[in-house]
Amino acid sequence: MLKELFHKKRHYATLGQPATRPVPASDIPKGLVDKCKSCGAIVIAKELKKHLFTCPHCGYHFAVDAPSRVELTLDEGSFEEYDAGVTSVDPLSFPGYPDKVKKAQKDTGLLEAVVTGRGTLDTEPVIIGVMDPRFIMGSMGAAAGEKLTRAMERAAETATPMVLFTASGGARMQEGVLSLMQMAKTSVALERMHEAGVLFVTVITNPTTGGVSASFASLGDIILAEPGALFGFAGRRVIEQTIRQKLPDDFQTSEFVLEHGMVDQVVNRKALRDQLSLILRVHARKGWTSAD
């Protein structure tokens, strides 16, 4: 879906404007050098990593693969992965789907678009989920839904807060209504977590759209977003072509949705870990609590 998004060639300066369009999977840095999609600077891979995959020149946030995100977020060596063997089947015998999955698996070294597990962040226990934008655009099929649901169930049962980094084009079309129902399945699990009073934090990364935005991504007790991330339900092209409405340039960016009340804060990746740490500490401490 994202590939189809219309790229308008700009003939004018875009001073100070964050990159707003979804990035293709190839945006993930993989070579020795990478080119910034926003300012065009050539950045050495090592340098890029030092800057947590943000451009040292303009601050543009490159996409981050799931293993790197885990590494950036958790205390070193604390990560224990859950359910690494859960993977997709082809329930609708959708033409080409198995090959697509196989290719994504080969390209990413992952079996599914979501990595889940537990670890610590500044010594606070946390259950983590990370969607990998390289894996069929981070789309959610039954396997991803199952992994997320299990992580949520564990969070509820063990009263461990969960932090989920979203990056997804939405529900995986090749699994039809079964993928649609993963929105319901994860939301049902989140209701249990909510009832148990367990903290759920989402971090919106580029892009978070469609069924993922209309389910767990929007259900965080606290919702943070990385700068310039696309966050919305129906994409620009769908809106422009179905109701023929012209949309502002910053439509559905983190900054736009912050102003419209949908996220708590836009947080630069370099400050993200500290903010998550504060959130976890605020929710882990006992303080002025009344007796029952």
Added chain:
Amino acid sequence: MPTELDFEKPIRDLRTKITELHELMAKSGVDLNGEIAKLEHRMDDLSRDLYEGLTPWQRVQLARQPGRPTTLDYIHGICSEFMELHGDRNFRDDPAVVGGIGLVEGKPITIIGHQKGRDTKENIHRNFGMAHPDGYRKALRLMQQAEKFGRPVVTFIDTAGAYPGMSAEERGQSEAIARNLRVMAGLKVPTLCFVTGEGGSGGALGLGVTDRIFVLEYAWYSVIAPESAAAILWKDSAQGPRAAETMKISARDLKELGIADDVIAEPLGGAQKNPQQMIATVRKKVIETLDELTRLPIAELLAARYDKYRDMGTFVER
């Protein structure tokens, strides 16, 4: 330096004179310390008398002084760490209301309040602290979040009133305020509010149904701003001073009427004369009160909250 009001002129004049004497002494070498001490003494007396004897209208003017600490100043003075949370998850993030989570002496807390600007530009952004429904809905969201995680809620009230305008009406200003009143009545965590400047009407009350109500010494709190009352009652908003007098809107009046649990002393001449001292006083009050309120089981706290509001208002029955 905060701006000063007309009735503060005698003090300002004396201060100018003292400064001049200091300069003269430095230049001429003549010992004027005696003179200076005398003038300083007189200034102290004058200040005390002046601020003791303020009329209700002068208090209203003090409550509106731009140099007074705003909600964000209190928040950052009270919390060792704080994170602002934005948005009503519905339509907009209202800059006229701020809120978030933080730690006070290592204990979690949710703080919410009206936010006025420091200058014209910020005031336009903050809509002069006059909230839309979006602001009340953000507050509601944060209060329910606090309840879910069992941390107390402290609110700061400083608004001339909820925003009266079409955009606010379209989105249900009344509904937003009304819902807050009901939800605050049942929040299963200790709650307290400080009226720090202006407590204007339903816009103030929308953050104000709490276990304890504290009013700063020079703050006002009433059913309507005095100018608006004058406009309605006497068709003349210039008669604000008269309305301020009649309506019993000052902190002391509120204590007498049984609305304020406590009047919080301000630095002489108002919070704007010494914001740090004011913030420290409020911080101490927050900690003391929460220590006290958490000694009660939650059911008793809620019953006491019910009784508090149940008993408001006087009448006779024949």
